[in-house]
Amino acid sequence: MKMTRSLTNFDQLPFKLKRERLQSKPSHLGFASCEPIANLINPDPMKPSLSNKKKLLAWYSDHQRDLPWRHTTDPYSIWISEIMLQQTTATAVIPFYNRFLEALPTVESLAKAKQEEVYALWAGLGYYSRARNLQKAAKLIVQLGHFPKTFSDLIELPGLGPYTSRAVSSFAFGESVGVLDGNVIRFLSRFENLPLEWWKTRERNQLQELADQWVANVNPSLMNQALMEIGSTQCLPKNPKCLICPLMKSCKAQADGVIDSLPLKKPKRQKELWSWNAYLVKKGKRVATVINDYSPFLKGQRLLPGKSRRLKVKPKTSKYKHHITHHEIFVTVHEKDSSILDSYNDVIWVEQDEIKKHVPFSLVHKVFDS
Numbered sequence: 001m002k003m004t005r006s007l008t009n010f011d012q013l014p015f016k017l018k019r020e021r022l023q024s025k026p027s028h029l030g031f032a033s034c035e036p037i038a039n040l041i042n043p044d045p046m047k048p049s050l051s052n053k054k055k056l057l058a059w060y061s062d063h064q065r066d067l068p069w070r071h072t073t074d075p076y077s078i079w080i081s082e083i084m085l086q087q088t089t090a091t092a093v094i095p096f097y098n099r100f101l102e103a104l105p106t107v108e109s110l111a112k113a114k115q116e117e118v119y120a121l122w123a124g125l126g127y128y129s130r131a132r133n134l135q136k137a138a139k140l141i142v143q144l145g146h147f148p149k150t151f152s153d154l155i156e157l158p159g160l161g162p163y164t165s166r167a168v169s170s171f172a173f174g175e176s177v178g179v180l181d182g183n184v185i186r187f188l189s190r191f192e193n194l195p196l197e198w199w200k201t202r203e204r205n206q207l208q209e210l211a212d213q214w215v216a217n218v219n220p221s222l223m224n225q226a227l228m229e230i231g232s233t234q235c236l237p238k239n240p241k242c243l244i245c246p247l248m249k250s251c252k253a254q255a256d257g258v259i260d261s262l263p264l265k266k267p268k269r270q271k272e273l274w275s276w277n278a279y280l281v282k283k284g285k286r287v288a289t290v291i292n293d294y295s296p297f298l299k300g301q302r303l304l305p306g307k308s309r310r311l312k313v314k315p316k317t318s319k320y321k322h323h324i325t326h327h328e329i330f331v332t333v334h335e336k337d338s339s340i341l342d343s344y345n346d347v348i349w350v351e352q353d354e355i356k357k358h359v360p361f362s363l364v365h366k367v368f369d370s
């Protein structure tokens, strides 16, 4: 009897044993290696209880921040907000979101807009490939004649990955799918004490399955937002607010004193050094721009003509330095005549004082700044 109790109550297992069992990937998350033991202990030790779901929803109802995209179920508005929220905080996104929707209030208006207008509305958010993909997807939605409703249809559109497609289908259409962003990954890793390498597909799928269980049998839109909210406002990367967390009593990382080590840290991508020799080709007040097929950073985007080269060491001189993702770029600027343009694609001359409108990258703006 004593033995049975100690095996069936997973929460009361000693930390070392519990951690070993979690790391041995139990069967309910799709792994067969320890299935007989997992079944003996508890068929689903990490299944969130209804009582914890209710606590989280009640907390969300009282503490949610008032954000403009929470007042709508319009899939277009939700989609715009979710793309903007990637890499940017909610507070910073609000003015961009309002301005974007005021100028382009429908998917049809986005599909018809000029790319420069979309870029101008996106200026300040960075990652312009997102703005480009937004417009590509908008054109496909207009061709389709309706907004796709399920995450499996949405994920077919350019720029909609597993996260955004689930967020739109859940928030706009109530599909019962868990949404896994960085905040939810942090919360789930700590709440269940899961030392997972979450950036790897198989381990991320375990977290996805767990997120799906949280939204099962409750309002999926509210639960997903509650999970994201607790991750972004309580279960903070540093100094989480455990003392006022509604789920503290059930939090395994809190009980085991391992909060600071979770979630595991994704190894950083190695930095690469690059030179960019930007060519300034002028015709009166206009400068030549081309489509970049000569450098790995900002590939396919409109830039100045130029050359780029991978470096082994930092150069002694450059006009300025600029970072784009893992590329550290050392820039020099050279005036050239128009004969060099023959080897570039899609040359367009633009007024120098309108360069920001046509080429929305600060890498290029700095060429003209000093």
Ligand code: SF4
Pocket (backbone or CB within 6 Å): 187, 190, 191, 234, 235, 236, 240, 241, 242, 243, 245, 246, 247, 248, 251, 252, 253, 254, 259
């Ligand atoms: S108790 Fe602390 S670590 Fe656990 S879920 Fe709450 S805020 Fe996060």
